[in-house]
Amino acid sequence: MSRAEPGTGGLYHRLVVYLLFIILLLPLAGTLLYSLATSWSASLLPSGLTFKWYLALWSDPRFLTAFAQSLLVCVGALLLSVLLILPLLFVVHYHFPRLDALMNILILLPFAVPPVVSSVGLLQLYGSGPMAMVGTPWILIGCYFTVALPFMYRAITNNLQAINLRDLMDAAQLLGASTFQAAFLVVLPNLRKGLLVALLLSFSFLFGEFVFANLLVGTRYETLQVYLNNMRNSSGHFNSALVISYFLFVLVLTWAANRLNKDKS
């Protein structure tokens, strides 16, 4: 508990925080301005403001396809994650608590092994042959599952520990519920909020993923980030509108996650 007393110390801290804010804001602000500018070449400020770039963007079928495909892949990956991770977590925490230590090491792998490295193996293993999925959204869904794994595992684990899984299950079972019933009727509803927050945060992270999307699938199933990169040679204003649209979308998601997080108590 600190007693924040205003004074010269307080002024310094405020300045630092504002400076931090400005540093972080600058690229965003620049892009926003560029997306609204009629033209802005070698001068300090744009020459005029317009919405035409956004209109062009949102009426471009290729953009809309890319957006939809990104959505599909991310939602698919998260669905897969939920189906795989929830039972895993439940079994580990209820039946094999000692596996949690092992799991904590395993989920470090997606962090410790950069996507570039995995891509080398993925391209060779699944580029052809019986498990050929390179170039299809399926390999993306599988890879995105591993990307979301650390976030989701940690978030739901914390949640499970907070609600004291064992006691809840034991109480439910003593009252006559089977394991399945207890899991669905008692544990799951209590996980809802934590799960939702984890999903929203993972989604925003997956939506910005580029490495797997570009190396494993590329233009064959164009996601938003790949589309963004492929459009690099078109007008900078168009690209900026694209960037801002993407960012706004992610902003809404993280804001929603933040609000839900605050509501938790």
Place this chain on the structure above:
Amino acid sequence: MNSIKRSKWLAALFLLPFALFFIIFQIAPLAWVAIHSLQAESGWGLANFSKVFQSRFYRQAIQHSLEISFWSSLFGIVIAILGSYSLRKVDSRLRDFVNAFANMTSNFSGVPLAFAFIILLGFNGALTMLLKQAGIIEDFNLYSKAGLIILYTYFQIPLGVLLLYPAFDALRDDWRESAELLGANAWQYWRHIGLPVMTPALLGTFVILLANALGAYATVYALTTGNFNVLPIRIAALVAGDISLDPNLASALAMILVGLMTLVTVVHQWLLKRSYHVAR
């Protein structure tokens, strides 16, 4: 007793789908890379690795990767330390706002970030113009090592703030007050007590930032269209480029990258053991 054992085996079945997907998409590729790094045309051995270390080109890639990662992590962590410390001292409305903003900008990396920087600091960028007019710089090349360091520093900052903000919880107010009463000024407090106590958290964050920068691909690829010589670009070029494909050499480079990250983690653990014993 038997029904409990049976239910345990049944439960273990539920682990299978997860294990399957995890192996297919995470373990198998890694294993492939590890094995094939040791396979060249001449058969098993370290041929790939010696090729890498004898090539000036690849050595430069490693050097660039290390330099960019080190400097961007250093600048990033210094800014993050100052920022998160001050963040804790301002009123809650400003604090929550900037905290949330930092959280949201941590999503702003990769391709969109590269584009944003081109707009600001490219050859005709607004900021470049401003700095030129103010006479602060003569010319600025964003597509150089220095430019990349600035770009990487930018996306390290939110991560640093995220990790360091809770780390300051370790500093108790009454240590500061005790030190004051014993005659220490602010600088002496930080030098003798504050920084030493925070060292594990600072080192840990630095290591995470280093790893983050070493493995980054999207940002540098988007900025330089894959033309800057860093490890991730080289690896990708050998498996997905238009020119010569050499997955075994790529595997060797990949193992070197993973090796660097492991080395950094090991050094971190060793440094931790040498610093004072952390209570509780």
Place this chain on the structure above:
Amino acid sequence: MSFVSVQNLQKSYGGSPVFNDINCQIQRGEFVTLLGPSGCGKSTLLRCIAGLTAVDSGKILLDGSDLVPLSPQKRGIGMVFQSYALFPNMTVEQNVAFGLRMQKVNADDSRARVREVLQLVELQDFASRYPHQLSGGQCQRVALARSLVTRPRLLLLDEPLSALDARIRKHLREQIRQIQRELGLTTIFVTHDQEEALTMSDRIFLMNQGRIVQSGDAEALYTAPVDAFAAGFIGNYNLLDAVSASRLLQRPVNSRLAIRPEAIALSLNGELEAQVRSHSLLGNVIRYRVEARGVELLVDVLNRSSADLHPDGQRVFLSIDPTALCEVA
């Protein structure tokens, strides 16, 4: 002239006053306790004297000079915190030597002084241990040593024993008092535990809601509380309003009365009849809840023999020492 003089001190947090116009004087070498319930302002007052919390207005004179404009570093005051506040990255010896290091005392003198003060708190064998290797009581003794080694003019202790268990607390109480007497160090001690205050202090300042309600030595505070709060806080006073008091004593009473349980004698004959409602055995004292003339009273009786045991429901007679009746506001 007093050694420490707090004059017209005012302090508010965000609009609500913590204390308003506090005054108190402390003599050199005195052991003074600030006693009161949580939130009464005693810790804030202590922190103001230390300089850790700024005051709105007023003066704090230490040996004639005003402390208020001085930073904590320059006040020459030692303080022991409830949470010990030992620096976790330093050994016991380094912790204790820290203040000397800030004063730029040379290494040999510093080592000698540290050893001397560690012997004073009986921890000379623990010099190279780290705080996490020590028990709570040992940590507190190190904290005490650290604040004493710099030879401060004034020693402040902010509920230093609250986090320790009962047995250690008693032992440390005696040790602190003994060291304080040996050094002749002016000391201000903050606690909410009345037993601590009564056993350790030369004088007690009883505080409530930012005011000093009563000040005096242990005897005065215990036997002559000035108001209902004081009577309720110290001891286990029976607090009677004027009507009940009149009914009990069968004479007109104008104000509230406070009667200590041990000032009421219990026997099997007498004038004031009562009935035992319940009792609790407190070890060397039996506390009876009796009802006399419709008024409920606590009566403490020394547990000398079985003759002092009275079963519930028994008719007994009370005798109240008239000098022990306190009129309280």
